[in-house]
Amino acid sequence: MDTIKCMMTRRSIRKYSEKEVSNIVLEKILKCAMQAPSGVNEQAWEFIIVRDKELLKQIPTISPFAGMVAKAPLAIIVCTNLNNESIFYKGMGILDCSAATENILLAAHALGLGAVWTAVYPDEAKANKIRNLFNIPSSIIPLCIIPIGYPAEKKGFDDRYKEKKVHQNKW
Amino acid sequence: MDTIKCMMTRRSIRKYSEKEVSNIVLEKILKCAMQAPSGVNEQAWEFIIVRDKELLKQIPTISPFAGMVAKAPLAIIVCTNLNNESIFYKGMGILDCSAATENILLAAHALGLGAVWTAVYPDEAKANKIRNLFNIPSSIIPLCIIPIGYPAEKKGFDDRYKEKKVHQNKW
Numbered sequence: 542m543d544t545i546k547c548m549m550t551r552r553s554i555r556k557y558s559e560k561e562v563s564n565i566v567l568e569k570i571l572k573c574a575m576q577a578p579s580g581v582n583e584q585a586w587e588f589i590i591v592r593d594k595e596l597l598k599q600i601p602t603i604s605p606f607a608g609m610v611a612k613a614p615l616a617i618i619v620c621t622n623l624n625n626e627s628i629f630y631k632g633m634g635i636l637d638c639s640a641a642t643e644n645i646l647l648a649a650h651a652l653g654l655g656a657v658w659t660a661v662y663p664d665e666a667k668a669n670k671i672r673n674l675f676n677i678p679s680s681i682i683p684l685c686i687i688p689i690g691y692p693a694e695k696k697g698f699d700d701r702y703k704e705k706k707v708h709q710n711k712w
Numbered sequence: 713m714d715t716i717k718c719m720m721t722r723r724s725i726r727k728y729s730e731k732e733v734s735n736i737v738l739e740k741i742l743k744c745a746m747q748a749p750s751g752v753n754e755q756a757w758e759f760i761i762v763r764d765k766e767l768l769k770q771i772p773t774i775s776p777f778a779g780m781v782a783k784a785p786l787a788i789i790v791c792t793n794l795n796n797e798s799i800f801y802k803g804m805g806i807l808d809c810s811a812a813t814e815n816i817l818l819a820a821h822a823l824g825l826g827a828v829w830t831a832v833y834p835d836e837a838k839a840n841k842i843r844n845l846f847n848i849p850s851s852i853i854p855l856c857i858i859p860i861g862y863p864a865e866k867k868g869f870d871d872r873y874k875e876k877k878v879h880q881n882k883w
Contacts, residue, residue: 544718544822548744548815573719575872577814578829584872589879596881632834636855639810640829643748644719647818651715658749658811663803676883684807701746701755708760710767712847 542651550698551647554655555609557690562614566652570689573648574619577640580633585625586641589618589675596674600686603670607659613688617645618661618671623680635662638684645687655692658685713822721869722818725826726780728861733785737823741860744819745790748811751804756796757812760789760846767845771857774841778830784859788816789832789842794851806833809855816858826863829856 571588579585591597592615600610610616619642621634642658649656661667661683671683742759750756762768763786771781781787790813792805813829820827832838832854842854 542715544713544715544818545740545744547715548747548819551747551749553749569716571878572873573716575874575877576719576722576870578722578724578817580831584874584877587877587879587883589881589883591881593881633831635807636810636831636833639807640814643811643814646749647715648719660751660804660807662807675881678883681883699747702743703746703755706746706755706758707742708758710760710762710764710846712758712760712849712852 547647547651551650552696552699553657554692554694554696555657556692556694557613557655557688558693560614560691562654562689567615569652570645570648573644574641577637577644579637580630581627583625583627583630583637585622585630585634586638587620587622587681589620591616591618599674603674604659604661604667604686607686609657610659610686610688614690616686616688618675618686619645619684620677620681621684623682635682635684642685642687649689653691654689656687656689658687660685718818718822722821723867723870724828725863725865725867726828727864728784728826728859729864731785731862733825733860738786740823741816741819744815745812748808748815750808751801752798754796754798754801754808756793756801756805757809758791758793758852760791762787762789770845774845775830775832775838775857778857780828781830781857781859785861787857787859789846789857790816790855791848791852792855794853806853806855813856813858820860824862825860827858827860829858831856
């Protein structure tokens with residue numbers, strides 16, 4: 542899919558067919574995620590691939606807006622690793638992981654899949670419950686959970702361009 | 713350009729030719745930026761387009777790692793608007809603007825341009841100096857400054873995929 546078309550037509554997809562997502566396709570998505578830019582090239586991201594049905598079902602009990610995860614064939618939990626935080630990098634991990642998350646969403650769309658960013662950060666209580674469920678160390682911040690599957694809903698173009706948000710030279 | 717190829721081959725470009733970037737191309741990039749996902753669809757982003765040569769030259773005096781901005785034909789300052797922060801959205805603006813920034817970097821690459829994310833956030837002292845220079849209100853967080861131009865350097869493929877960063881079902 543053309544890059545500009547991909548960005549312009551990507552939508553949050555919350556309903557998925559039962560078709561499994563192959564490891565070959567998943568690896569393509571993860572490669573795109575890890576090609577994202579990162580502050581001082583720290584690449585302080587980690588990814589948990591959840592295919593276990595019981596774990597997928599438990600996620601919405603922690604994150605109510607992530608109900609669709611229970612019926613997705615897989616989910617990716619994008620995390621940032623605070624152990625990598627050098628003095629020049631502090632506070633940037635969540636930004637880099639947001640860029641990696643956007644790459645995951647775009648790659649999924651380009652490959653005929655649907656996905657949606659469901660937030661964990663900055664809800665620290667939710668983060669701790671996700672840490673408990675997935676044995677995630679306290680030095681790791683789970684940024685978001687992205688369910689991915691073949692789309693079982695269609696969404697049209699949503700034009701979000703607003704000229705008033707563009708300022709020339711000064712605010 | 714193919715989406716997967718675009719994500720896999722995008723690199724940080726810090727040297728630009730003197731060729732101007734047209735407003736038509738710039739608008740395509742900004743449209744991609746605003747199609748990024750955002751928490752509760754808040755779209756709390758704002759963009760300052762800097763083409764003024766004097767302003768471009770002043771940016772590196774505030775942000776030493778952004779020296780290349782002085783010689784770029786334009787820069788985009790990506791900001792998040794805290795006035796949009798509803799209770800369900802608090803703290804998410806910088807994440808959404810990171811996704812919008814990634815769209816800008818990818819769109820630039822897809823359109824034959826080069827760009828690089830130079831950080832302002834989370835350096836509050838730097839943010840205040842950028843606010844002063846561009847008349848940005850205190851309720852607005854400048855996330856980053858992205859110089860954009862036609863590339864005057866070539867960079868090959870940099871494989872960042874690391875299998876050890878992928879965890880199966882549990883950490």
